[in-house]
Amino acid sequence: MTCGHCVGRVHKALEQVPGVSSVEIQLEGGIARVQHDPSVGAEALVAAVSGAGRYLAAVDGPAEAEAPAAPAVEERPAEAAPEASVDQGAKAYLFSLGGMSCAACAGRIEHAIKLTPGVAAVSVNFARxxxxxxxxxxxxxxxVERAVKDAGYTASLNADVAAQRAAELARAKRRFFVAAALGTPVFVLGMAHLGHGLLGWLQLVLASLVVFGAGATFFSTAFKNLKKRAATMDTLVALGSGAAWAFSLPALLTGGALYFEVAVTIVVLILLGRL
Incomplete structure (x- = not known):
């Protein structure tokens, strides 16, 4: 696995195995923790991971391949006892997270929670x-909620995880469709090199709405990370789209080449990839 998209594909494949009740995947460690019925065999889990793409998996062992690394599948039957380092009577709390955009975000949240007093163990599932x-x-x-907030994200203990994820997906779709609708004319005009006069100012207006409207979350998250001397995928998106927009602004006044279509294309494609 190399990115959050890989995590999502492996997570979906394991969830579809009959008898699997829950899946937790850690990108950094290359590990999938699977809770399942006793009837589920290791072969079915390994086959599911292999069928998700060019991934390989081994039960309780490292992947044995030169292909993109995939998680070692750690079997954990649904009725199994907790790990030895955890009290037998301890229960796990499930926090719904917001603001994550990549595996690096999941790693930062996990690190922040680990440093919180009163936490015995933590596992962040980026896909869910x-x-x-x-x-x-x-x-x-x-x-814990305050620690996650200080890291630049949100956490809620009593939230309906499924409902919150559905709401986030709905907002993401809305941002994408707005960005695509406003950005398409900019892309067409840019590719046709029709960027001077009124058409140039039209590109400026539409590109500004896409970059700083639909793409506002990239800049707000990047700014929060900057204050903490950290960088994520949002930082790259903000730098790329912001630079293209900023370079085009003086060029619009001097008659130079415009790159508004580059700025909107970056935002639209990243928003599409997060659906």
């Missing part, structure tokens, strides 16, 4: 947008 936290003595959910 949730964090599974095993409490220790002195655990306080509000402290």
């Amino acid at each position: 947008g949730v964090a599974r936290v095993v409490p220790a003595e002195g655990f306080d959910p509000s402290v």
Whole structure:
């Protein structure tokens, strides 16, 4: 696995195996934790991962391939006891997360929660947008939520995870369709080199709505990360689209080449990839 898209494909493939109740995937460690019925065999899990693409998996062991690394599938039957480092009576809290855009975001959230007092173990599932936290003595959910917020994201313990994910997807679709509708004329005019006079100013207006309207989340997240001396995919998108827009502004006044279509294309394609 090399990115969040890979995580999503492997996660979906494992979830579709009959008898699997939950899946948690860690991109950095290349591990998938699967809770399943006793009737589910290791062969079915490995076959599901292999069928998701050029991924290889081994149960309780590293992947044995030169292809893009895939998770070692750690079998965990649904009725299995907790790990030895966790009290037998301990339960896990499921936090719904918001604001993640890539695997680096999941890693930052996991690191922030690990440093929180009263946390015995934590696993962030980027594909599902949730964090599974095993409490220790002195655990306080509000402290975890505050730690995630300080890291630049949101966490909610009592939220309906499925409903929240559905709402986020609906907002993402709305941003994409707005960006695509406003950005298409800019792309056509840019490719036709019709960027001077009134058509140039039209590109400026439409591109501004796409980059700083539909793409506002890229800049707000990048700014939050900048204050914490960190960078994520949002930082790259903000730099790329912002630079193309900023370079085109003086060029519009001097008659130079415009790159508004580059700015809108970056935003539209990234928004599409997050659906």
